[in-house]
Amino acid sequence: MKTDTENRDGKTRIGMLVFPMVTSLDVLGPFEVLARAPDCQAELVWKNREPVKGDTGLVITPDRGFDDAPQYDVIVVPGGPGQTPLMEDATVIDFLRRQGAGAELVTSVCTGSLLLAAAGLLDGRKATCHWMSIDQLALFGVQAVPERVVVDGNRITGAGVTSGLDFAFTVLATLRGEEPAKALQLMMEYDPAPPFQSGHPRVAAPELVEKVRASAREMLQRRMEVSRRVAANRGGLAR
Amino acid sequence: MKTDTENRDGKTRIGMLVFPMVTSLDVLGPFEVLARAPDCQAELVWKNREPVKGDTGLVITPDRGFDDAPQYDVIVVPGGPGQTPLMEDATVIDFLRRQGAGAELVTSVCTGSLLLAAAGLLDGRKATCHWMSIDQLALFGVQAVPERVVVDGNRITGAGVTSGLDFAFTVLATLRGEEPAKALQLMMEYDPAPPFQSGHPRVAAPELVEKVRASAREMLQRRMEVSRRVAANRGGLAR
Numbered sequence: 259m260k261t262d263t264e265n266r267d268g269k270t271r272i273g274m275l276v277f278p279m280v281t282s283l284d285v286l287g288p289f290e291v292l293a294r295a296p297d298c299q300a301e302l303v304w305k306n307r308e309p310v311k312g313d314t315g316l317v318i319t320p321d322r323g324f325d326d327a328p329q330y331d332v333i334v335v336p337g338g339p340g341q342t343p344l345m346e347d348a349t350v351i352d353f354l355r356r357q358g359a360g361a362e363l364v365t366s367v368c369t370g371s372l373l374l375a376a377a378g379l380l381d382g383r384k385a386t387c388h389w390m391s392i393d394q395l396a397l398f399g400v401q402a403v404p405e406r407v408v409v410d411g412n413r414i415t416g417a418g419v420t421s422g423l424d425f426a427f428t429v430l431a432t433l434r435g436e437e438p439a440k441a442l443q444l445m446m447e448y449d450p451a452p453p454f455q456s457g458h459p460r461v462a463a464p465e466l467v468e469k470v471r472a473s474a475r476e477m478l479q480r481r482m483e484v485s486r487r488v489a490a491n492r493g494g495l496a497r
Numbered sequence: 498m499k500t501d502t503e504n505r506d507g508k509t510r511i512g513m514l515v516f517p518m519v520t521s522l523d524v525l526g527p528f529e530v531l532a533r534a535p536d537c538q539a540e541l542v543w544k545n546r547e548p549v550k551g552d553t554g555l556v557i558t559p560d561r562g563f564d565d566a567p568q569y570d571v572i573v574v575p576g577g578p579g580q581t582p583l584m585e586d587a588t589v590i591d592f593l594r595r596q597g598a599g600a601e602l603v604t605s606v607c608t609g610s611l612l613l614a615a616a617g618l619l620d621g622r623k624a625t626c627h628w629m630s631i632d633q634l635a636l637f638g639v640q641a642v643p644e645r646v647v648v649d650g651n652r653i654t655g656a657g658v659t660s661g662l663d664f665a666f667t668v669l670a671t672l673r674g675e676e677p678a679k680a681l682q683l684m685m686e687y688d689p690a691p692p693f694q695s696g697h698p699r700v701a702a703p704e705l706v707e708k709v710r711a712s713a714r715e716m717l718q719r720r721m722e723v724s725r726r727v728a729a730n731r732g733g734l735a736r
Contacts, residue, residue: 283529290522293553314532317558319548389686406690418686420662427692440695444709447628447657449696450689451645453666456679457688470683
């Protein structure tokens, strides 16, 4: 990892992780905001620059490989089905630990918070996660807070998928103040009007909540198995 | 253009236009929804399959070229700075006319409605557009309705950028009914909570509205020049 501070142009460097089977909108929603943020340089980063496919089949092309990445000022970690195996991927966990140690802001969207947790970057912190997986945060000693965006010091976490927009405007306001965030909300016409009130278990029909949870059961079980194993191994490490 | 109905697998085919300097979220927000829609096949389509760069520099890889595209059941046209030159691009306008003539739903997000209008697909219809460009719809004989999502028969148009999510759940409900749309809103945790009330001129500070409009002035002027020229030429054609 280059820290090449001599090449810095004064811009805030924002590194946004991508990976196979990422939920694309977890990262591309925030990218749309942060790539437009004044005096910021947002880029997509993965092990190498080979394109990866998100969980809808979308081809995502990384801007940068891990070996070529600078120390980022802001690190953003998205989630999705592909997050589960990465909790046991030493290259990814090592990258996140090194970045997390030097970044001004350490952030995530959706189940990205479980990756941060697996890397030991949320120990004792408040954080959020996708509503179906937020229970897994406690395995890592994280205080789960079921809100849309949770700020705890320099940790900012967003809940499921579309929360990435609310998250990104919060990150932008943290970096640059409210004025640029409000201007960009206006430019991006971010004045949402969901056609249905069904975007969270608090407001959705209970039987629909059970149906959606049931449709994800296998994925959730695999994630829980890995979270338990990783959390147990972390507990046994001298850290 | 192949219509290969004999190869149909019963899925609703959704073709989503991409192009250089597209506003990525205009198309990738709706893609995230429609690619997950039951019994649908959503894909990104452009002149050819060479990757294009959106207006934030994001690399977007088309799934399909125009020559290889089937007749889509739903056509989705996004906007962004790159929409302006396409209003005078005969290949694109011809593609949209042919698709629009056969599609069940003809739709757009952001300034994509100006492309549909330039292709003659919104004549006399109600439609919306990004708030900064919605005034240009009238040049094409379209009834501009400054709402977030406008449905007029089989035309569904969304307003600026982030409206693509509200738009996409509306399209999904139109195609498959409310239940799958509500289930997907829940899966994608679409229960937005913008950090600021600044996402539309109705709610933003008037001085901020002027500032944002001023920052886009050149782009808006270029777009207006092209819209005027295209509308004038269309008026002169026997159609």
